[in-house]
Amino acid sequence: xxxxxxxxxxxxxxxxxxxxxxxxxxxxxxxxxxxxxxxxxxxxxxxxxxxxxxxxxxxxxxxxxxxxxxxxxxxxxxxxxxxxxxxxxxxxxxxxxxxxxxxxxxxxxxxxxxxxxxxxxxxxxxxxxxxxxxxxxxxxxxxxxxxxxxxxxxxxxxxxxxxxxxxxxxxxxxxxxxxxxxxxxxxxxxxxxxxxxxxxxxxxxxxxxxxxxxxxxxxxxxxxxxxxxxxxxxxxxxxxxxxxxxxxxxxxxxxxxxxxxxxxxxxxxxxxxxxxxxxxxxxxxxxxxxxxxxxxxxxxxxxxxxxxxxxxxxxxxxxxxxxxxx
Amino acid sequence: xxxxxxxxxxxxxxxxxxxxxxxxxxxxxxxxxxxxxxxxxxxxxxxxxxxxxxxxxxxxxxxxxxxxxxxxxxxxxxxxxxxxxxxxxxxxxxxxxxxxxxxxxxxxxxxxxxxxxxxxxxxxxxxxxxxxxxxxxxxxxxxxxxxxxxxxxxxxxxxxxxxxxxxxxxxxxxxxxxxxxxxxxxxxxxxxxxxxxxxxxxxxxxxxxxxxxxxxxxxxxxxxxxxxxxxxxxxxxxxxxx
Numbered sequence: 001x002x003x004x005x006x007x008x009x010x011x012x013x014x015x016x017x018x019x020x021x022x023x024x025x026x027x028x029x030x031x032x033x034x035x036x037x038x039x040x041x042x043x044x045x046x047x048x049x050x051x052x053x054x055x056x057x058x059x060x061x062x063x064x065x066x067x068x069x070x071x072x073x074x075x076x077x078x079x080x081x082x083x084x085x086x087x088x089x090x091x092x093x094x095x096x097x098x099x100x101x102x103x104x105x106x107x108x109x110x111x112x113x114x115x116x117x118x119x120x121x122x123x124x125x126x127x128x129x130x131x132x133x134x135x136x137x138x139x140x141x142x143x144x145x146x147x148x149x150x151x152x153x154x155x156x157x158x159x160x161x162x163x164x165x166x167x168x169x170x171x172x173x174x175x176x177x178x179x180x181x182x183x184x185x186x187x188x189x190x191x192x193x194x195x196x197x198x199x200x201x202x203x204x205x206x207x208x209x210x211x212x213x214x215x216x217x218x219x220x221x222x223x224x225x226x227x228x229x230x231x232x233x234x235x236x237x238x239x240x241x242x243x244x245x246x247x248x249x250x251x252x253x254x255x256x257x258x259x260x261x262x263x264x265x266x267x268x269x270x271x272x273x274x275x276x277x278x279x280x281x282x283x284x285x286x287x288x289x290x291x292x293x294x295x296x297x298x299x300x301x302x303x304x305x306x307x308x309x310x311x312x313x314x315x316x317x318x319x320x321x322x323x324x325x326x
Numbered sequence: 327x328x329x330x331x332x333x334x335x336x337x338x339x340x341x342x343x344x345x346x347x348x349x350x351x352x353x354x355x356x357x358x359x360x361x362x363x364x365x366x367x368x369x370x371x372x373x374x375x376x377x378x379x380x381x382x383x384x385x386x387x388x389x390x391x392x393x394x395x396x397x398x399x400x401x402x403x404x405x406x407x408x409x410x411x412x413x414x415x416x417x418x419x420x421x422x423x424x425x426x427x428x429x430x431x432x433x434x435x436x437x438x439x440x441x442x443x444x445x446x447x448x449x450x451x452x453x454x455x456x457x458x459x460x461x462x463x464x465x466x467x468x469x470x471x472x473x474x475x476x477x478x479x480x481x482x483x484x485x486x487x488x489x490x491x492x493x494x495x496x497x498x499x500x501x502x503x504x505x506x507x508x509x510x511x512x513x514x515x516x517x518x519x520x521x522x523x524x525x526x527x528x529x530x531x532x533x534x535x536x537x538x539x540x541x542x543x544x545x546x547x548x549x550x551x552x553x554x555x556x557x558x559x560x561x562x563x564x565x566x567x568x
Contacts, residue, residue: 031463
């Protein structure tokens with residue numbers, strides 16, 4: 001069943017339908033895409049009673065204005081972009097009852113870059129290769145492969161519980177991510193670390209790098225002290241993944257994100273670990289960040305811990321006590 | 327026997343390197359390795375992408391660990407010796423060269439002091455191996471173009487290159503799988519559809535396939551295009567030993 005749920009009055013800077021991505025086709029050159037902040041996306045879904053893989057709206061910096069077409073339950077997660085309903089502030093990371101005729105709008109970005117609008121039943125659209133995720137460069141997924149625009153009517157799937165049961169859920173404060181912690185981003189070194197001089201590697205792990213304005217869903221260019229290569233900065237085109245940091249001949253790193261191509265031709269100094277990606281994509285241009293080495297074992301421990309919490313949350317949202325702090 | 331090298335690409339992928347330079351042997355091993363993964367992927371493996379000298383295996387760290395997977399992949403590789411090298415496809419790609427479809431054929435000819443006919447003959451005589459697919463869905467990275475027709479990219483890239491365009495960039499040749507901006511010298515166009523998300527296998531090619539171009543006239547181009555539209559076109563290929 002499909003219900004018309006949102007009427008888009010203003011598009012915002014860049015609003016797209018996203019889910020957990022188009023997995024399994026990278027060998028054919030098909031980009032994964034999906035939510036940039038996979039953590040906020042999944043939590044949003046859990047708060048409104050969806051499976052974590054359901055589609056949400058990813059909002060970038062300046063949010064859209066949306067008229068609610070039917071009574072529903074929504075949650076805003078990720079960046080705090082001053083969301084309001086009929087002019088009243090909406091607190092993020094909780095599920096709220098949105099009534100027919102109300103208007104969801106956004107104001108000044110407070111912290112973070114990307115917010116997620118999760119709606120009970122999930123955003124509905126055609127799937128391409130098993131995913132609803134929008135990949136703008138190949139016009140794939142979402143609504144005709146494009147961003148949301150003024151006049152669009154979005155529909156949603158069926159809710160998994162009553163409005164009453166789904167609304168008023170609050171995420172426990174200790175689980176809410178802190179995007180402005182200033183902590184270093186943890187990186188697993190390689191596989192092309194041998195292409196750098198000792199000095200180059202030391203530079204990368206000791207200096208600060210600023211997020212430039214050249215940032216989009218595909219990747220983020222950083223600027224700072226030049227990272228020195230031994231000789232070549234180019235490699236035979238080879239696989240990359242989310243968080244991979246390429247260093248071209250300029251010595252200025254590029255971090256690859258959700259819409260990265262499936263392969264790249266620049267030396268890969270390392271890859272940001274899975275659990276640090278959400279905080280990375282929430283950094284504003286101009287922010288200075290730093291990197292720290294971590295082992296693959298430690299990174300996987302952190303990931304397992306995060307996923308265990310996610311699983312507990314999922315169980316909590318399915319119990320009758322779901323109104324209490326999750 | 328090749329000595330494989332394993333290295334992490336982040337916390338959810340492992341890169342298996344088969345060597346440092348492109349060779350037929352490396353490519354054959356990569357192809358066999360991917361074949362084995364298809365039938366006997368170790369626990370936790372989600373997908374993999376072959377490249378010129380490596381296979382990168384993506385996995386779910388909730389189901390396996392880096393070291394566990396590496397040891398499983400090592401075991402898998404030991405079985406590779408016994409695995410028969412399968413024959414590979416050489417796909418015939420019909421191309422209408424020159425004219426409106428190949429506006430840069432004239433550049434490629436003059437740059438290499440050849441006639442346009444000679445460029446067509448050289449380009450369509452070689453067999454090209456597809457090492458990997460990307461940068462857009464289904465785009466084949468092909469090796470083996472004769473150097474005598476290599477031509478640098480256009481100084482000013484076009485804002486849109488029509489889908490199916492066959493181009494040359496330096497010593498590479500490729501086929502645009504989507505209409506995208508691009509700076510390759512466009513010498514012709516194929517009616518074949520390289521990428522269609524509605525097909526069971528969205529990409530026409532797989533890494534490891536060979537491609538041979540076959541010159542066709544405009545009329546044939548239209549005929550093939552209309553057959554493809556009616557889903558009545560049969561892809562021509564032969565199985566070859568490489």
